[in-house]
Amino acid sequence: MVSTPAHERSTTHDVTHDVTNQPPPPAPYDASADTALLEGLRREGAGWAEEDIRRLGLTAGSAEAQEWGEQANRHEPELRTHDRYGNRIDEVEFHPSWHHLMRVAVAEGLAGAPWADDRPGAHVARTAGGLVWGHTEAGHGCPTSMTYAAVPALRRQPELAKIYEPLLTGREYEPGLRVPTEKRGLLAGMGMTEKQGGSDVRTNTTAATPSAEPGVYTLRGHKWFTSAPMCDVFLVLAQAPGGLSCFLVPRVLPDGSRNTFRIQRLKDKLGNRSNASSEPEFDGTVAWLVGPEGQGVKTIIEMVNCTRLDCVMMSATLMRKTLVEAGHHVRHRSAFGARLVDQPLMRNVLADLALESEAATALTLRLAGAADRAVRGDAGEAAFRRIATAAGKYWVTKRGPAFTAEALECLGGNGYVEESGMPRHYREAPLLSIWEGSGNVNALDVLRALRRAPGAADALFGELALARGADARLDGAVTRLRTLLSEATETGARRLVELMALTLQASLLVRHAPAAVADAFCASRLGGDWGHAFGTLPDAADLDTILGRALPDGAPVPAVTSSAG
Numbered sequence: 001m002v003s004t005p006a007h008e009r010s011t012t013h014d015v016t017h018d019v020t021n022q023p024p025p026p027a028p029y030d031a032s033a034d035t036a037l038l039e040g041l042r043r044e045g046a047g048w049a050e051e052d053i054r055r056l057g058l059t060a061g062s063a064e065a066q067e068w069g070e071q072a073n074r075h076e077p078e079l080r081t082h083d084r085y086g087n088r089i090d091e092v093e094f095h096p097s098w099h100h101l102m103r104v105a106v107a108e109g110l111a112g113a114p115w116a117d118d119r120p121g122a123h124v125a126r127t128a129g130g131l132v133w134g135h136t137e138a139g140h141g142c143p144t145s146m147t148y149a150a151v152p153a154l155r156r157q158p159e160l161a162k163i164y165e166p167l168l169t170g171r172e173y174e175p176g177l178r179v180p181t182e183k184r185g186l187l188a189g190m191g192m193t194e195k196q197g198g199s200d201v202r203t204n205t206t207a208a209t210p211s212a213e214p215g216v217y218t219l220r221g222h223k224w225f226t227s228a229p230m231c232d233v234f235l236v237l238a239q240a241p242g243g244l245s246c247f248l249v250p251r252v253l254p255d256g257s258r259n260t261f262r263i264q265r266l267k268d269k270l271g272n273r274s275n276a277s278s279e280p281e282f283d284g285t286v287a288w289l290v291g292p293e294g295q296g297v298k299t300i301i302e303m304v305n306c307t308r309l310d311c312v313m314m315s316a317t318l319m320r321k322t323l324v325e326a327g328h329h330v331r332h333r334s335a336f337g338a339r340l341v342d343q344p345l346m347r348n349v350l351a352d353l354a355l356e357s358e359a360a361t362a363l364t365l366r367l368a369g370a371a372d373r374a375v376r377g378d379a380g381e382a383a384f385r386r387i388a389t390a391a392g393k394y395w396v397t398k399r400g401p402a403f404t405a406e407a408l409e410c411l412g413g414n415g416y417v418e419e420s421g422m423p424r425h426y427r428e429a430p431l432l433s434i435w436e437g438s439g440n441v442n443a444l445d446v447l448r449a450l451r452r453a454p455g456a457a458d459a460l461f462g463e464l465a466l467a468r469g470a471d472a473r474l475d476g477a478v479t480r481l482r483t484l485l486s487e488a489t490e491t492g493a494r495r496l497v498e499l500m501a502l503t504l505q506a507s508l509l510v511r512h513a514p515a516a517v518a519d520a521f522c523a524s525r526l527g528g529d530w531g532h533a534f535g536t537l538p539d540a541a542d543l544d545t546i547l548g549r550a551l552p553d554g555a556p557v558p559a560v561t562s563s564a565g
Contacts, residue, residue, distance in 0.1 A: 149307045199437050245295065249261070249287045326350065353403060367385065471518065
């Protein structure tokens, strides 16, 4: 037998194997191809935005936009405390992909734009846009969220709102530190927490000293977790002579000089790595009072309510994104003689994830609708929003980490590899239950709302009553909820809020989703016919209908009888 010379082997056998049984790249795809999202958009009064949402969905799912998300996280922001000459500059440099993502987000109205839009449903349209554009990556959603949330708080000081609101609600992204009023668009950040207190902001020690000019103060102190330090203005809590107060802090003062905003370091975070989170130090920092002295929490709480809604939205987005990724993989991957998507146990897992995703999306859009109508003066919706947003924030964000872990597992070892994108999503998931108050903070806030917010409990049960009689398991859960509420204690707050969120989700699905979806959700989440992990739906669940509604192509894949798992 004649062997091939070594120098010939290196050229004729340069490929050692063919790649088979691997899915093609998922992009391009349509991130708006989500029946639950589009139905919710119309239901909550923003059907007029559907064309824009569909257009944005194609952009978000494009190969280019998906690459922007990857690059913005691979090339993390870098702190520049000084320039080459030794001057203090306190700037953060971002990869160009970050700016591409931000430019689209601001232009599409995902920052402050709804506050300048008189159309009913404007805030719903923004939330739907976030559910779609969030398929790119999550980090840049932080400055857009804070900009959105800053506007209602700033309105507590009308003379400041008159100056800054037109720029915060604009659709121009203009990075770089300059005099705010000389820019075409602004971004806002927030500085609340300090290392000694975290969520307990009343223990803050940053001091605010009045100057000779009315309404102008100087700040001295250190903030522990201030994200997006390259924003133009910040709402900051500090202790004034009259108590904890809210202040507007610009990075650049009206005379063009840099305000003192010394960035001590950027946080080395588990996830959300495209977004810079910092520890700024204030020392003679010029600030303008927003709202009365001593009412800092009351002033900034509206900002917190808005960002909590965005936490729910971002978690629902992450669920949908990872479900799309898992669905794409199992359609193209085979094992044990059949495609993964055709195997009964995998179908159960996907259907279970699909139920969780649809429930999260439906609740997100209902909360956005309540926010939109509350802004327009609906007192009942304002009361519902007050309690339901805290409950939704607690539950939906809690479900995120388990959901993304299961979606990652659908890809097996391929999902554990960084370039699949799944590890980035998995690292992102826990943030959303921590941001704007951890689970305990939100659970206790629900108890506070029940005690202090007039009509909150009535608004909640009024919403649930819309589905009365449609499903016995839901009716039973509402009865249990009333009992828990009457016996509410801090120790049992999580149990109460969990059931509150589940009954809200179930009521939405019973009223608006196909019977197969609502039945499977109520059977598993409320009826006890469920295990302790995803993929444990009862045998009676109509998996074909659930998957046909949830998977991107919208068509159910015929199930096969197989013992393979």
